[in-house]
Amino acid sequence: MELVKPSIGLIFWMVVSFSIILFLLKKYAWAPILKMIKEREESIENALTAAEKAKEEMKSLKSENERILAEARNERDAMLKEAREVKDKIIAEAKNNATKESERLLKTARENIQNEKMAAITELKNQVAVLSIEIAEKILKAELSSDEKQKTLVKNLLQDVNLN
Amino acid sequence: MASKINIFKHFLLIISLLFISYKGFSEEPETPASTTEPTETATHEEEHDSKLLSFNAGEMIVEHVADNHQWHLFGHTSIALPVIVKTDKGIEIFSSSHFGHDGKEHYQGENYTYALEEGNVIVVNEAGVINEGATATLWDFSITKNAMAMLISMVLMLIMFISVAKAYKRNEGRAPRGLQSFIEPLILFIRDDVAKVSIGEKRYQQFLPFLLTVFFFIWINNLLGLIPFFPGGVNVTGNISVAMVLAAFVLLITIVIGNKHYWKHVFAMPGVPVGVLFILTPIEILGLFLRPFVLMIRLFANITAGHIIALAFFSLIFIFGEMHAGLGFSVSALSLLFTVFMGALELLVAFLQAYVFTLLTSIYFGAAVDEGHEIHNHTDEH
Numbered sequence: 001m002e003l004v005k006p007s008i009g010l011i012f013w014m015v016v017s018f019s020i021i022l023f024l025l026k027k028y029a030w031a032p033i034l035k036m037i038k039e040r041e042e043s044i045e046n047a048l049t050a051a052e053k054a055k056e057e058m059k060s061l062k063s064e065n066e067r068i069l070a071e072a073r074n075e076r077d078a079m080l081k082e083a084r085e086v087k088d089k090i091i092a093e094a095k096n097n098a099t100k101e102s103e104r105l106l107k108t109a110r111e112n113i114q115n116e117k118m119a120a121i122t123e124l125k126n127q128v129a130v131l132s133i134e135i136a137e138k139i140l141k142a143e144l145s146s147d148e149k150q151k152t153l154v155k156n157l158l159q160d161v162n163l164n
Numbered sequence: 165m166a167s168k169i170n171i172f173k174h175f176l177l178i179i180s181l182l183f184i185s186y187k188g189f190s191e192e193p194e195t196p197a198s199t200t201e202p203t204e205t206a207t208h209e210e211e212h213d214s215k216l217l218s219f220n221a222g223e224m225i226v227e228h229v230a231d232n233h234q235w236h237l238f239g240h241t242s243i244a245l246p247v248i249v250k251t252d253k254g255i256e257i258f259s260s261s262h263f264g265h266d267g268k269e270h271y272q273g274e275n276y277t278y279a280l281e282e283g284n285v286i287v288v289n290e291a292g293v294i295n296e297g298a299t300a301t302l303w304d305f306s307i308t309k310n311a312m313a314m315l316i317s318m319v320l321m322l323i324m325f326i327s328v329a330k331a332y333k334r335n336e337g338r339a340p341r342g343l344q345s346f347i348e349p350l351i352l353f354i355r356d357d358v359a360k361v362s363i364g365e366k367r368y369q370q371f372l373p374f375l376l377t378v379f380f381f382i383w384i385n386n387l388l389g390l391i392p393f394f395p396g397g398v399n400v401t402g403n404i405s406v407a408m409v410l411a412a413f414v415l416l417i418t419i420v421i422g423n424k425h426y427w428k429h430v431f432a433m434p435g436v437p438v439g440v441l442f443i444l445t446p447i448e449i450l451g452l453f454l455r456p457f458v459l460m461i462r463l464f465a466n467i468t469a470g471h472i473i474a475l476a477f478f479s480l481i482f483i484f485g486e487m488h489a490g491l492g493f494s495v496s497a498l499s500l501l502f503t504v505f506m507g508a509l510e511l512l513v514a515f516l517q518a519y520v521f522t523l524l525t526s527i528y529f530g531a532a533v534d535e536g537h538e539i540h541n542h543t544d545e546h
Binding site: 003004005006007008009010011012013014015017018020021022024025026028029030031032033034036037039040043 | 226229230231248303304305306307308310311314315318321322325326328329332333336337348351352355369372373374376377381403404405406408409410412413464468
């Protein structure tokens with residue numbers, strides 16, 4: 001058989017068998033294979049998109065968390081500050097009150113002391129008066145206990161008197 | 165990754181261009197013009213030259229490359245194949261072993277006596293003289309060596325790809341394994357870099373089964389043709405009939421799917437003056453048939469040339485060996501080296517020709533279904 005002369009038998013068998021194999025492969029091989037490849041590609045694509053989305057979500061979640069954290073920190077700081085202020089205020093007030101109270105107490109004490117002192121002085125004065133009278137009485141009694149003494153006294157007194 | 169793929173693409177393109185131009189320039193213009201004569205005369209000359217020696221390289225090469233009614237395995241062992249002939253008296257089926265190992269014997273069929281003449285079945289009378297009238301009515305539908313090899317390769321393809329399809333069902337949504345992972349990049353290559361690029365996103369899916377079948381048919385048969393023993397070593401894709409049927413499928417599909425836009429470009433190219441159309445339209449109509457024709461010639465010539473070169477290198481050993489044994493041995497080392505080199509090259513060519521055929525086919529399909537939004541694809545492969 002010559003090389004470049006087509007033979008009818010081979011052409012016939014080729015047409016028949018190629019048509020059959022084209023049909024069979026199309027139905028049982030290419031269709032499922034291409035479908036599966038496409039599905040897998042799509043699923044990979046979807047998975048990648050989902051991962052990307054999750055990453056984005058994580059990112060936003062993280063920033064949200066950070067925002068909340070910062071807020072909480074600020075709030076805490078504010079609260080602490082407020083508490084400190086309240087504390088200072090209370091302390092200052094207490095101090096103030098205490099000073100006032102102590103001053104008042106001191107004042108009353110001082111007044112009391114003064115009163116007591118005055119009373120004591122008066123008492124002392126009275127006592128001194130009584131005592132002086134008693135002493136004078138006793139002295140008088142002693143001076144005038146005998147007649148002689150009385151005469152001496154009178155004499156002295158009379159001596160002092162300058163009768164002019 | 166992407167850049168790697170690009171480099172690979174460019175490499176492929178350059179290589180394919182080299183081959184296209186080289187093979188194209190040397191063979192396309194000649195072959196259609198003078199179909200059988202040059203080869204025939206060449207064969208005869210070789211025969212005359214080598215008749216002095218007992219080893220006939222030309223005869224051996226042609227016998228291996230051409231189709232045959234029996235499948236020669238080694239030495240005197242060959243597989244007998246069914247001969248199916250239809251004559252004016254009806255269909256007859258008999259084994260090719262009736263023709264004898266060297267094909268010199270006659271077979272007395274029910275209607276006629278048959279004999280082989282240069283591989284063709286002819287009708288002879290009792291004396292062994294050709295019966296011209298009956299031979300003219302004879303149609304040879306035999307399962308020849310090429311037909312058998314083609315059927316074997318198709319069974320192989322069916323087993324391969326249906327098992328791969330099953331693997332896809334079994335491994336659904338998971339990474340490919342085994343044969344599946346070997347086939348998948350090729351399928352993706354044809355889908356993404358051949359069909360999608362040249363046909364377009366919208367319509368490529370419709371042609372993918374045909375393109376994939378053509379690609380793998382050519383590639384697998386090219387590879388099987390490189391295997392030197394049964395069931396390989398047969399020049400299936402390098403057979404003009406096989407290449408012709410493939411090209412005819414391409415032509416037929418292009419004609420069927422061609423849209424209004426495509427036919428308008430063929431019969432009345434828009435924007436071209438009427439006077440020029442008288443020249444252009446015949447060229448376009450001719451081009452319609454020329455493109456598949458060139459596909460056929462390219463495949464046939466490349467693959468057949470590969471087989472001839474490989475065999476020619478081996479023949480050198482025996483030609484020199486007949487002159488002197490020592491010479492044969494020394495030449496054998498050289499020709500072995502060349503054959504290994506050619507084998508590596510043919511491996512590349514096997515893929516390349518399958519790729520080029522598929523690529524050009526998809527470009528023709530792309531042009532036929534082009535809606536006119538893109539620039540018309542005047543692919544010129546000369």
